Amino acid sequence: MHTPNTLKVDLYNKVQELIQSKITANHKSLSALKESVASESKSTAGDKHETGRAMMHLEQEKVMRQLTTNQKLKSIVDRINPEVKNKTVQLGSLVITNKISFYILAGLGQMELNGQNYFVVSFQSDLVQAFKGKQKGDQIIFKDQSYTIEEIL
Structure with missing residues (x-):
């Protein structure tokens, strides 16, 4: 685990x-x-x-x-240190929401690790722009979907 x-x-x-x-x-x-x-x-x-x-x-x-x-x-x-834990959504953040998990590094698409799917997305993506600067517990509406940030790593 x-x-x-x-x-x-x-x-x-x-x-x-x-x-x-x-x-x-x-x-x-x-x-x-x-x-x-x-x-x-x-x-x-x-x-x-x-x-x-x-x-x-x-x-x-x-x-x-x-x-x-x-x-x-x-x-x-x-240039990213993966051991840094971010308090807000920014470049290098791994964002876990109630619906999806995404890692803000580069636009590489979906990756699977230990049976879980993660989206590796660019900082410039529309999704990231909607979440940028948000914190754990914040709720975001993106493309008519509601997301709650459960964790930012």
Whole structure:
């Protein structure tokens, strides 16, 4: 069983692992694409060749954008100390409500830990903006739903 602080640290570590695995996958994709471009350059020339190279360059640009986004997420998450307990909802807070639990770090979506679902959300999300600055016991109406903050870690 998790104590509240180990729960937050475990979630934080899981987020770090997910972001790192995305960065690693981006690097592998870029390496594979660079090899493809190099081998494509050695093959025959012509329109088909140029189209293939253009498609690979577009894919490289897409992967580079994903890599940049993931590196930015990692730099945000790296600045958070998961052992700090917040009294109000802010960046780095794990917010437990009567309906959902969300961790304010980066927009990564739903994660499961020990059979519980948590939403890892960005500080800029509409949900967080509705909860920002609130405290344990506060009630918030968001998208016609009423939420009561049971705990902020």
